[in-house]
Amino acid sequence: MNVSVDQDKCCGAGTCVLLAPDVFDQRDEDGIVVLLDERPPGDLHETVREAASVCPGVAITVGS
Amino acid sequence: MTIETAEYPAPRADRCPFDPPPAMQELRERTPLARVRLWDGSTPWLVTRFADQKALLSDPRVSADVTRPGYPSPAPVRGGSISFILMDDPEHARLRRMVTAPFAIKKVAAMQPGVQKIVDDLIDEMLAGPNPVDLVEAFALPVPSLVICQLLGVPYADHDFFQKNSKVIINRNATPEDREQALGRLFAYLDGLIGEKIASPGDDLLSGLTSRIAAGELTRADAAQMGVLMLIAGHETTANMIALGTATLLEHPDQLALLRDADETLVASAVEELLRYLHITHNGRRRVALEDIEIADEVIRAGEGIILANDIANRDPAAFTDPDRLDLRRSARHHVAFGFGVHQCLGQPLARMELQVVYGTLYRRIPTLRLATTIDEIPFKHDGSVYGVYELPVTW
Numbered sequence: 483m484n485v486s487v488d489q490d491k492c493c494g495a496g497t498c499v500l501l502a503p504d505v506f507d508q509r510d511e512d513g514i515v516v517l518l519d520e521r522p523p524g525d526l527h528e529t530v531r532e533a534a535s536v537c538p539g540v541a542i543t544v545g546s
Numbered sequence: 547m548t549i550e551t552a553e554y555p556a557p558r559a560d561r562c563p564f565d566p567p568p569a570m571q572e573l574r575e576r577t578p579l580a581r582v583r584l585w586d587g588s589t590p591w592l593v594t595r596f597a598d599q600k601a602l603l604s605d606p607r608v609s610a611d612v613t614r615p616g617y618p619s620p621a622p623v624r625g626g627s628i629s630f631i632l633m634d635d636p637e638h639a640r641l642r643r644m645v646t647a648p649f650a651i652k653k654v655a656a657m658q659p660g661v662q663k664i665v666d667d668l669i670d671e672m673l674a675g676p677n678p679v680d681l682v683e684a685f686a687l688p689v690p691s692l693v694i695c696q697l698l699g700v701p702y703a704d705h706d707f708f709q710k711n712s713k714v715i716i717n718r719n720a721t722p723e724d725r726e727q728a729l730g731r732l733f734a735y736l737d738g739l740i741g742e743k744i745a746s747p748g749d750d751l752l753s754g755l756t757s758r759i760a761a762g763e764l765t766r767a768d769a770a771q772m773g774v775l776m777l778i779a780g781h782e783t784t785a786n787m788i789a790l791g792t793a794t795l796l797e798h799p800d801q802l803a804l805l806r807d808a809d810e811t812l813v814a815s816a817v818e819e820l821l822r823y824l825h826i827t828h829n830g831r832r833r834v835a836l837e838d839i840e841i842a843d844e845v846i847r848a849g850e851g852i853i854l855a856n857d858i859a860n861r862d863p864a865a866f867t868d869p870d871r872l873d874l875r876r877s878a879r880h881h882v883a884f885g886f887g888v889h890q891c892l893g894q895p896l897a898r899m900e901l902q903v904v905y906g907t908l909y910r911r912i913p914t915l916r917l918a919t920t921i922d923e924i925p926f927k928h929d930g931s932v933y934g935v936y937e938l939p940v941t942w
Contacts, residue, residue: 493639493647493888496654496895501879503651513646530726538890540604 483527487517491541498533498542505530511541515541551589554582555829559914559937563872563926564794566857579840589619590851596865598841599854603887607837609634610889612640617834618851644758645772646892648697648751654895661903664692669911676876676916678941686789690900694780699750712778717931736773740766755888784897788904791820792857793938796917801874812907816874817898823855823872824883828934856882914942
C-alpha cells in the first residue's frame, strides 16, 4: 500500500490522526496533516482506507 | 417524477422527538433530489441521501459563499462581518488555519485530564445539591462552557451573558432584530476581550489571534467574529449533545446499561452512534451550485441553492444497517453529524473528547439517574437551529 497526502486540501479536522496515529500526524502550527508512513504495514491497511474515506478534505490518496 | 414541494425545515413527529421529521425520511425513500420551500418562498434543491451528500459537500463546483445569489439562507442575511464558514477557499482555508492548531488531536488529548476534573467536580456538586435538578443548568451547559472559555481565554464568570445571547442567535423563531442585537452584543464583548489580550496576551486562542492582527493578516473585526463563532459553537452544540443524549439514553435503558460499565472503546463508539442518531444541527448544510451538476437524472443548474440534509443521511439505510435503531455497539464513524468537505466541524476532536468523558463518567457515577418528569413533558428545541432540550429535570 502506498499512501500520499495533499496538504493544500487538508482542513485539519484530525479524523485520520484519530484513526491511524502511526501513519498520520498534524503540524503544530495549524493542525494540517503530516504523513508519517508512506508504506504502512498490512495490519493498518483497513484503518488507513477508512481514514481516506472519512477525510473531509479528500486529501488522502491510497494506492496499491 | 411528481413530488410536491415540501416546506423546509419540516416538523418532527410529536411522539418521536429523537427522529428526523417523517416527511423528510419519506422524501429520502422516494427520491434522491427534491425541491423544498424555504421561509422566503425560494425553492432550492434538497439532497436526501448519504452518498450524494458526501459527494456534493466535497465537490469544488459547490460553494458555501453566503453572498452568492441563490444561496439558500436559513434566515434573512445581515450585513457586517461574514464568518469564514460562509466563504470558499482560498480565503476560507487561510482564515480557518489560523484557529485549527488548538483542536489538533494531540492538543485535545492533553486537555482530557482537565475536562475529566471539570466533569467530576460538577457531578460532586450535583450530588451535594438539590435533587431533582435541571441537568442542562447543572451539568450540560457548564461542561462545554468551562472548556471553551479556557481554550479561548474568555472569563467563565460571564457565562450567563454569552449563553443568553447565544440562545437568541440560534433560535430560528427569533426576530431578525433580536438576533442582530444579540450578535452585536457578543461581537462587542469579544472585541473588548481582544483589546485586553492585545494589552496583556495570555496562553489562549484569542491571544494567539492578536499576533495575526499585529502582523496584518487578520482584521480585529474578523478576529472578534471568529471568537463569536467559536464561543457559540463551542458550548451550544456539545451542551445539547450531553442533555439530549442523556434523554435518549434514559429512554433506551438497555443501551444506557451498556454505557454504565463500558470500556474506552465502547464509550468512543457510543459517542459516534449518538452523534449519528441525534444529528443536532438539523437545519441542513447550505450551498449554491457554481456550475451545472448532474445528479440522479436531474441537473442542478449553476446558481441554484442546495441543501444537504445531513440528519436524514445519517438515517440512510444504504449507509447504516437498521438506521432508525440506536445501537451503541455499531460502527458509525462514517456519519456526517459534523458535516463533510472542507467546512467539516473544526471543533470535532474537542467535542468527541468532551462527550467521551461525559458519557463515560455521568452514568457510571450516578447509576440511578432517571427523568424527574415524563418524556412528553420535556421541552424540545424545535425552534432551534441546533436541536436539543431546553430543560432536563432529573433525579437519582
